[in-house]
Amino acid sequence: MTLSDSIVRWRYRLVPDHLLGEILTKRWVDNAIPLLILACVMAVFGSLIPDFFGAASVSNLMRQWGEFGLIVMALTIVMVAGGIDLSVGSIFALGNIVALTLMHVAELPVPLVVLFTMACGAAVGLVNGLLVGFLRLRAFLTTLVTLIIVRAVVDMILLKYAVAIAAVFPDSDFWFFFGEGYVLGLPFSVVLTIGVAIVLHLVLSRTRAGWHVLAVGGSRRSAHNVGIPVRRVICATYVVSGTLAALAGVLFASRLGAAGADIGIGLEIAALTAAVLGGNSLGGGRGSAAKAVIGSVTVMIMVNSLVRIGITSGGSSLLLGLVLLGAVMIDVRWLKNRQKFLSKVYVSPTYSALPAAPATDGASPYALNDRLRPVEAIGLDRIDGPEDVILDANDNIYVGNRTGDIVRFLAPDYDQQEVFAHVGGRPLGMAFARDGSLVVCIGGMGLYRVTMDREIQKLTDETNRSWFSVIDDSRLRLADDLDIAPDGRVFFSEATVRYEMHEWPVDCLESRGNGRIICFDPNTGTTRTVLKNLVFPNGICMVHDGQSFLFAETWACRVSRYWFDGPKKGTVETVIGDLPGYPDNINRASDGTYWLALVGIRTPALDLALKMPGFRRRMARRVAPDEWLFPNINTGCVLRFDESGRVIETLWDRSGDNHPMITSMREHKxxxxxxxxxxxxVGRLKLDGVDETWTAKRSYWGQS
Structure with a gap:
């Protein structure tokens, strides 16, 4: 290795370039900028205002935030569904005046005051919801009209009952507890708002109703096409918004006990600024309670601090307008360019130097030939993408296809076929268990079992999460091949933790070591990762000692052996380290050796590019994916080797006509x-000089 190669190798080993892309994929990244803005606002005003962090100052600010936070969350719910509600300020004022009238004039019990006030807010929200959701009026204009109408109603109630409200002072500790009480040392309004935020977070992230709201906000047409009641969902968001805004009015009425014509004026602008500043999208489909909380705290600190340092109300409104303009610009630009930026930084190639490719001519064990030319085709044009093939004791063939089926070709002539099971995902590696059930790796879903009665059972779809992994690597993305140990434990490979099923070639571009091997123990129901940082691990095959298995690393062009039991437990040894192509599935042969499929053949151009991560990164950013350098998968090969790594024979189809691309092979009778x-x-090749009674099932479980 040259000095320059060594420098590049260590540079990409020590600098984790892929972390930036992984961080940007996290949902909590949207909160990073709002949190930074909040920290800056606190730092600036904390240095300008004496006793900014004093107990009295913080307590007063928290009470105001409790009310304002409810209004921001009310607006956030509507925004997440793709709408807007400009009437929240007027509904807040309505809640205040209605609560005061019912409490001071009608002298109703406090629970009824709260209930009736929230019902008034819900009624206004219902009007908005019916007009916007069911009559499909424009949300901006509709809620603007509602703002004006509700404000007029507030003024009329104020003219009629203002004197009566001011003349009465309710003697109710319970009433004043809403505005002045404490719970565990925190103002009641703060505790209530935090509770609402928690409920909103759980609803949006954990319930069907919340998923419906997010889906409607993301695309109303798509949501309608999948059966979501779009109009009802939109209407419900406005009802919830009106209810929360009225509840905030109750808290305000309890705290100040005052009624004025200016209450709630401009509050919708402050709430909108807070919602957008927190990271909630104006376009809908993206938002959370946490974003609402962050934005509301930021705006509340700004507004109160400007008053304390003597800025007039006009200056405060001007600043809020400028902040809203900046937040909208950031939201629009980020929403438009996020995926474009992420696509440029997520693919993160690393340095990978393969050993020299062995010769494929002359006396080489990999010498080219045409031994696959006599392969006969089974199910020609009646099966799409049989990644793995396996046979049962009755000689029936089982394969997976691209549409999520496991198809069975019936012996002896294989002219008839049937859908053995519809698993939904992409069936990949398969193995028969001792009880006759078929264990299957399903891309994007995990490890499943199909019983002899064709019942589909999930075995596992997650494993233990790595302590220092940025992405959630507990979920199985691409489980692709498996084998079963004598005690029933299932060892299966997951090719990559960074990419989905349809993106598997991109992992070759990285060649980073994103894969792992996982063990599922049916005796305990537990799943754990046994090997990590593998370069697209693929085929797995149990060795005859019952204590180890062979596994292939496709992009590393090698086959290794791992001991999971016995005196060498935990040891990994390379069996073949310099294959001429990219290994895939491994299976037993009748004479105690092993069959290996090469899914493609190495090319000098790609071998060289693997040493040039900078070149591959530029290629991923500047060139269309269908023009990237990829492995040559037009020439298939099957080879047979023993436990020492000695290659005994190879089978090629040089013309690529009969069986051009090979991911698996299975010897049977x-x-x-x-x-x-x-x-x-599915190809079938007659083998010469082998045991014609041998089956893999008998080799594993001793059954005929």
Whole structure:
């Protein structure tokens, strides 16, 4: 290795470039800028205002935030569904005057005051919801009209009952507890708002109703097409918004006990500024209670601090307007360019130097030949993408297809086929368990079992999460091959934790070591990762000692052996380290050796590019994906090797006509059955000089 290669190798080993892309994929990244703005606001005003962090100052600010926070969350709910509610300030004023009238004039019990006031807010929200949701009027204009009408109603109530309200002082500790009481040392309004925020977070992130709101905000047409009642969801968000705004009015009435014509004026602008500043999208489909809390705290600190340092109300409104303009600009630009920026930084190639490719001519064990030319096609044009192939004791063939089915070809002539099970995801590696059930790796779903009665059962779809992983690597993205130990433990490979099923070639571009091997123990129901940082681990095959298995790392062009039991437990040894192509599935042969599929053949251009991570990064950013350098998967190969790594024979199809692309093969009763994830057939090749009674099932479980 040259000095320059060593420098590049260590640079990409020590600098975790991929972390930036992984961080940007996290949902909490949207809160990073709002939190930074909040910290800056606190630092600036904390240095300008004496006793800014004093107990009295903080307590007064918290009470005001309790009311304002409810209004921001009311507006956030509507925004998440793709709407806008400019009437929240007027509904807040309505809640204040109605609560005071019912308490001071009608002298109703406090629970009824709260209930009736919230009902008034819900009624206004229902009007908004019916007009916007069911009559499909524009939200901006509709709620603007509602703002004017509700404000007029507030003024009329104020003219009629203002004197009566001012003349009465209710003698109710329970009433004043809403505005002045404490719970665990915190103002009641703050505790109530935090509770509402928690409920809102759980609803949006954990319930079907919340998912419906997010779906409607993301795309109303798509939400309608999947059966979501869009109009009802939109109407419900306005009802909830009106209810929360009225509840904030109750807290304000209890705290100050005052009624004025200016209450709530301009509050909708402050609430909108807070909601957008917190990271809630004006376009809908993106928002949370946490964003509402962050934005409301920031705006509340700004407004109160400007008053304390002597800025007039006009100056305060001007600043809020400028902040809202900046927040909208950031929201629009970020929403428009986030995926574009993420696509440029997420793919993070690293340095990968493969050993020299062995020769494929002359006396080389990998010498080219045409031994796959006699392969006969089973199910030609009747199957799409049989990645793995396996046979049962009755000689029936099982393969997965691209549409989520496990298809069974019936012996002996295989002319008839049937859907054995519809699993939904992409069936990949398969193995028969001792009880006859079929265990399957399903891309994007995890590890599943199909019983002899065709019942589909999930075994596991997650494993233990890594302590220092930025992404959630507990979820299984691409479980692709498996084998079963004598005690029933299932060892299966997950090719990559960074990419989904349809993105598997991008992992080759990275060659970072994003894969792992996982063990599921049916005896305990537990799942754990046993090997990490593997370069697209793929085929897995149990060795005959019952204590170890062979596994292939596709982009590393090597086959290794791992001991999971016995005196060498935990040890990994390389069996073949310099394959001429990219290994895929591994399966047992009848003479105690092992079959290995090469999904593609190495090329000098890609081998060189693997040493040039900077080149591959630029390629990913500047070139269309269909023009990237990829492995040559047009030439398939099957080889047979022993436990020491000695290659015994190879089977090629040089023309690429008969069976061009190979991901798996399975020996059964004197024939080799071949699958390929991009093929439209199952291949069958007659083998010479082998035990024609041998089956893999008998090799594993001793059954005929």
């Amino acid at each position: 004197g024939h080799l059955y071949i699958g390929g994830i991009l093929n439209n057939r």
